[in-house]
Amino acid sequence: MRWTRSFIPTLRDDPADAEATSHKLLVRAAFIRQLMAGSYSLLPLGVRVVNKVERVLREEMDRIGAQEFRLPAMHPGEIWQKSGRWDSVGEELFRLKDRSGADLCLAMTHEEIFAWLARELRSYKELPQTWYQVQHKYRDEPRPKSGLLRVREFVMKDSYSLGLDDAGLDHAFQQHFEAYRRIFERLGVETVAVEASSGMMGGSESVEFMVESDAGEDWVASCGACGYAGNVEKATSTLAAVEDGPGLDAPEKFATPDVRTIDDLARMDGGAPADRQIKTLVYRLGEELVLVLLRGDCTLSEQKLADITATPEPVAADEDEIRGLLNAGPGSLGGVGVSGVRILADEALEGRRDLATGANEDGFHVRGVDVARDIDVTGYVDLREVQDGEACPMCGGELRVRKTIEVGHIFKLGTTYSEKLGATVLDEDGKARPVVMGSYGIGVGRAVAAIVERWCDDSGIIWPVNVAPFEVVVTVLNPKDVDTMEAGERLYEALAGEGIDVVIDDRDERPGVKFKDAELVGIPYRATVGPKGLANGKVEIFRRRGAEKREVDVAKAADVLVQNVLEERR
Numbered sequence: 181m182r183w184t185r186s187f188i189p190t191l192r193d194d195p196a197d198a199e200a201t202s203h204k205l206l207v208r209a210a211f212i213r214q215l216m217a218g219s220y221s222l223l224p225l226g227v228r229v230v231n232k233v234e235r236v237l238r239e240e241m242d243r244i245g246a247q248e249f250r251l252p253a254m255h256p257g258e259i260w261q262k263s264g265r266w267d268s269v270g271e272e273l274f275r276l277k278d279r280s281g282a283d284l285c286l287a288m289t290h291e292e293i294f295a296w297l298a299r300e301l302r303s304y305k306e307l308p309q310t311w312y313q314v315q316h317k318y319r320d321e322p323r324p325k326s327g328l329l330r331v332r333e334f335v336m337k338d339s340y341s342l343g344l345d346d347a348g349l350d351h352a353f354q355q356h357f358e359a360y361r362r363i364f365e366r367l368g369v370e371t372v373a374v375e376a377s378s379g380m381m382g383g384s385e386s387v388e389f390m391v392e393s394d395a396g397e398d399w400v401a402s403c404g405a406c407g408y409a410g411n412v413e414k415a416t417s418t419l420a421a422v423e424d425g426p427g428l429d430a431p432e433k434f435a436t437p438d439v440r441t442i443d444d445l446a447r448m449d450g451g452a453p454a455d456r457q458i459k460t461l462v463y464r465l466g467e468e469l470v471l472v473l474l475r476g477d478c479t480l481s482e483q484k485l486a487d488i489t490a491t492p493e494p495v496a497a498d499e500d501e502i503r504g505l506l507n508a509g510p511g512s513l514g515g516v517g518v519s520g521v522r523i524l525a526d527e528a529l530e531g532r533r534d535l536a537t538g539a540n541e542d543g544f545h546v547r548g549v550d551v552a553r554d555i556d557v558t559g560y561v562d563l564r565e566v567q568d569g570e571a572c573p574m575c576g577g578e579l580r581v582r583k584t585i586e587v588g589h590i591f592k593l594g595t596t597y598s599e600k601l602g603a604t605v606l607d608e609d610g611k612a613r614p615v616v617m618g619s620y621g622i623g624v625g626r627a628v629a630a631i632v633e634r635w636c637d638d639s640g641i642i643w644p645v646n647v648a649p650f651e652v653v654v655t656v657l658n659p660k661d662v663d664t665m666e667a668g669e670r671l672y673e674a675l676a677g678e679g680i681d682v683v684i685d686d687r688d689e690r691p692g693v694k695f696k697d698a699e700l701v702g703i704p705y706r707a708t709v710g711p712k713g714l715a716n717g718k719v720e721i722f723r724r725r726g727a728e729k730r731e732v733d734v735a736k737a738a739d740v741l742v743q744n745v746l747e748e749r750r
């Protein structure tokens with residue numbers, strides 16, 4: 181490839197709206213261009229990287245015996261209605277109608293269609309199988325941002341295991357777990373595997389592969405001592421116990437005219453510290469209003485609430501709804517004496533006494549509350565979001581909560597989709613049994629962005645050789661000088677002949693411009709061919725990672741580069 185014949189429109193400045201490093205660099209280095217919010221064109225350099233990432237994905241899927249499919253991105257609404265997700269998934273699903281008025285949707289994932297195809301399986305003898313594709317997905321994200329990290333249209337490797345029973349599912353899940361480890365290692369990113377919420381996928385168990393990064397939007401709690409790790413949507417911790425006094429014989433109302441928040445009551449004379457208060461929230465789950473109680477110093481995880489109540493999108497009730505239910509405004513709410521409403525209390529409140537909470541009367545609270553005695557709690561559940569520094573639930577060590585990018589997610593789905601869509605096989609006894617499914621995904625663009633977040637510096641991207649758009653750039657310093665250009669061409673041809681992905685920078689530009697572009701684009705090796713070096717029979721080899729430079733004999737340059745590149749290919 182010749183730079184002069186290539187479309188590599190590098191930019192000097194960051195795009196105005198970009199915050200994430202990978203967003204800035206992928207735009208500036210001419211890998212992507214935004215078409216609209218959450219929608220990107222891949223330029224030729226971007227395609228080269230994506231093809232290499234997809235090659236790794238295909239190789240590792242093939243290695244576990246998976247077969248490649250390619251399914252449509254536009255689906256009949258009917259199949260999504262059968263699975264129930266036409267109704268249970270909210271506005272993230274792009275819906276449209278065809279000219280005859282039939283409901284269609286754009287695929288956000290493909291469980292339904294693979295289960296639909298799995299209806300053609302007849303016998304347990306055909307199982308297990310693993311099916312996959314590398315294909316487009318659509319999600320109507322409320323806040324598309326951060327370049328390739330949060331988009332509305334993206335390519336994903338999604339695979340689906342089909343087996344006869346839970347043991348088969350465990351095996352397929354483990355195979356994918358190991359394949360994902362190999363994939364991310366080959367892509368050059370360190371991941372931590374964490375327990376996660378299965379969210380709208382359903383199923384019994386799921387594991388996310390996370391890359392630590394400030395550009396991420398997922399928070400992961402992990403323990404350095406024992407290796408426990410979980411998405412905060414799922415993770416737990418051990419709270420320090422609070423000693424309760426005997427309390428009062430009955431709750432006692434007291435005036436709190438200036439109290440609006442937990443902190444206000446903690447500061448007030450005669451108030452209560454946050455861990456002696458009950459925080460009362462009202463949520464709308466579909467049509468139903470429920471009370472959510474937490475210890476005053478704890479934060480609600482809305483995802484935990486969603487999972488526990490099987491409600492895809494719990495919504496905090498507005499003030500009118502709250503007043504209609506409890507006759508008071510936020511700031512004076514409590515569960516004492518409330519009946520006919522579901523009351524979900526966090527486990528940290530179980531057995532607690534002598535607490536303070538709102539009186540459901542503006543400007544008043546009650547103290548001396550014994551949760552079991554005074555509140556009609558429907559159930560104690562884990563609703564609390566883990567905070568940095570809390571104790572590990574496994575070993576008591578200190579949990580760290582860090583920002584991460586989710587690059588992969590694997591789910592044990594079970595028989596949810598096969599039952600609803602009718603994917604059954606006959607077992608050994610001739611009885612029809614629903615196929616047991618797993619679902620496994622890696623977002624290609626997000627993986628690319630995570631690689632860039634990990635591998636970059638002030639000058640640009642530092643691609644691992646495995647996914648670099650080019651492995652070597654031959655930079656000819658003075659292409660108008662015939663001897664120099666010929667030496668550059670010879671080196672270029674020699675490398676190309678050895679199967680190296682090489683580009684020759686034959687532009688009539690200042691050396692500084694060419695060096696800057698090569699570093700911004702992130703090509704792992706640069707061979708600089710210039711009249712001065714050639715006069716001494718030398719070529720300069722520059723390694724992008726570590727910025728190491730050395731001079732080698734012209735005659736040996738190709739061999740040295742080939743050897744270096746091959747060592748770093750995975």
Ligand SMILES: [Zn+2]
Pocket residue numbers: 403404405406407408572573574575576577
């Ligand atoms: Zn631990």
